[in-house]
Amino acid sequence: MEAIARIRNARISLKKALVLCKELKGKRLQKAKKFLEDLINKKVSIEGKYYTNTAKVFLELISQAAGNAKFKNMDENKLFIKNVKADKGERMLRYGRKGLRRRKSTHLTMVVEER
Numbered sequence: 331m332e333a334i335a336r337i338r339n340a341r342i343s344l345k346k347a348l349v350l351c352k353e354l355k356g357k358r359l360q361k362a363k364k365f366l367e368d369l370i371n372k373k374v375s376i377e378g379k380y381y382t383n384t385a386k387v388f389l390e391l392i393s394q395a396a397g398n399a400k401f402k403n404m405d406e407n408k409l410f411i412k413n414v415k416a417d418k419g420e421r422m423l424r425y426g427r428k429g430l431r432r433r434k435s436t437h438l439t440m441v442v443e444e445r
Contacts (some may be wrong), residue, residue, distance in 0.1 A: 347416035
């Protein structure tokens, strides 16, 4: 049995999201949560970078996935991240002094499963 969590149009970079996806895939949910909190608090780095803004969004995604799993009567201690992916999102248009600017966004999907 699996639980799915999604965030659409997150205001984070696709490149940074892909780096974190690679790090999180296959980890237990509790370890992934601890890893992201350490990344935000700058105790752990990935190749010298911390990705704090991206890690905050992924932490929110993990809490959503845990809530969905709890709703499906799954044991929270046995959950692991089966799949996590980042896709290109919509482009938002912003008008500024310099004219039209396109802002990028990212779609995030996480699948957790009991093991």
